[in-house]
Amino acid sequence: MLPTPSTTHVPYARVYEPAEDSFLLLDTFASPSETAFLSARFPSSSFTATLNSPPTTTTTITATTATTRTETPASPTPLILELGPGSGVVLAFLAAHAPALFGRPDVLTLGIDVNRFACAATRETVRRAVAEAEAADAGAGEGGAAAAPAWFLGAVRGDLAGCVRAGAVDVLVFNPPYVPTPELPAVPVAVVDGEEGAARDTTTMKPTFAEDSALLALSYAGGRDGMEVTERVMAALPAVLSARGVAYLLLCAQNRPDEVKARLRGEGWRAETVGTSGRQAGWEKLQIVRIWRD
Template sequence: MLPTPDTSHVAYERIYEPAEDSFLLLDTLSSSSETTFLQNRFGDGYVPLVVEIGPGSGVVIAFVNAQAQVLFGSRNVLTTAIDVNGYACKATSETARIAASENATTHGRYLGAFQGDLVTPLKDRLVDVLIFNPPYVPTPELPKQPGQTDISQLDTKPTFGDDSYMLSLSYAGGKDGMETTNKLINSLPQVLSSRGCAYILLCAQNKPEEVKQRIRAFGEGWNVETVGSSGKKAGWERLQIIRIWVG
């Protein structure tokens, strides 16, 4: 079993703590079926760019970067992350740094974490692997998006209200828990490269079968399938990872 990156430095009062969804992503990405898919997809000396949207503590993108050789069959992998929470950006970079130092012979090249709303900082058709553990809990409304923060000047002692607000960004998904996820999915034709694929986490309340039908309706060549699951409860998969790809 590959080691889980250390996140003991993360301030969980304002950043999402790794939980079942995070670990399901790690297990899925390192499964034999997905490492085979990734290595076949990005072999022949190709250097993929892996982007995690909403990394929180950074445990997932740090894992991907630290285990690049294992997942992709090569260390020539570029990784980065984007989060609306400036504290999460700072924590992610530290998580990635520690994980890389502990996996010196297998890590790729981490480019840093950037504050932004979903894929807005990205150029078109640039992303080869997109990873998204979204705010998927159904809520009456979405929290207001934060303004841009100078990460180097972050206050180390925000108020309780600040902490609660920052955490809400990580779980509040609006109607059906899908408002943010729908925005991300709709951007995939613009964001993914010609070899691109995306791994997105859904819960049962997100109506995953409807989500998959909508993705297939993008047009010829668009594919989606469930590649990871946390198991079933009352006949429903509690959490699942879907892989979306073209070709």
């Protein structure tokens, strides 16, 4: 069982605390079906199928047998982007356990969050998880088969994937603000300090109570049907994802996941539920939907 990254350092007064939805994502990525899918989607071995490269057939002849195997180059290093990583527990899990989850250690990981405290928390969560994984790898010694964890590019403040180059993302992960609310909360702006109205440094300034409240609201308030932010991300998928790209999207029952999947399929995507939190009153309370194209 892969260890869950520690988030004891995270300021939960302003950053979303890992909960059932976070752990459902971890369980989904660690499931045999998803590790198999990701390993096949982003192969590293010279003797596995790739999505884009034609195979080369070679024949090995011994004194008694002749064997033929299909040899293909490894696929390019995949980029994993999590939008709204919050505490960083999911991104840290993907970075620290990339060899087990993707079948390869050369994975790039990146987080983007509108909450400056979440960015700082994510950086620290990933740093600790990767350090622990590296220590475990070193401790495996000559007899171990462990591989070093993925590379972490950082956690930056931004509005969803707007700052990412088109077609660059291979795996997009999004645990959105999915709770239906009358409206979306506004993103806090820089607080002005003093009579001159000079903007304070948002990376070091002490947050106000109003900012704390708004930052937490941003983590759960999804507007109409809890889907307003999610709709923006789904609309951006064709531009954001690479040709081999896949997205993992968390939905709750109020988001009408069956309708969402049907709409995505009508737009040419494959969309399947690959993780659930179980049924409640006949409904799947939470679902992880995998979105991709063949």
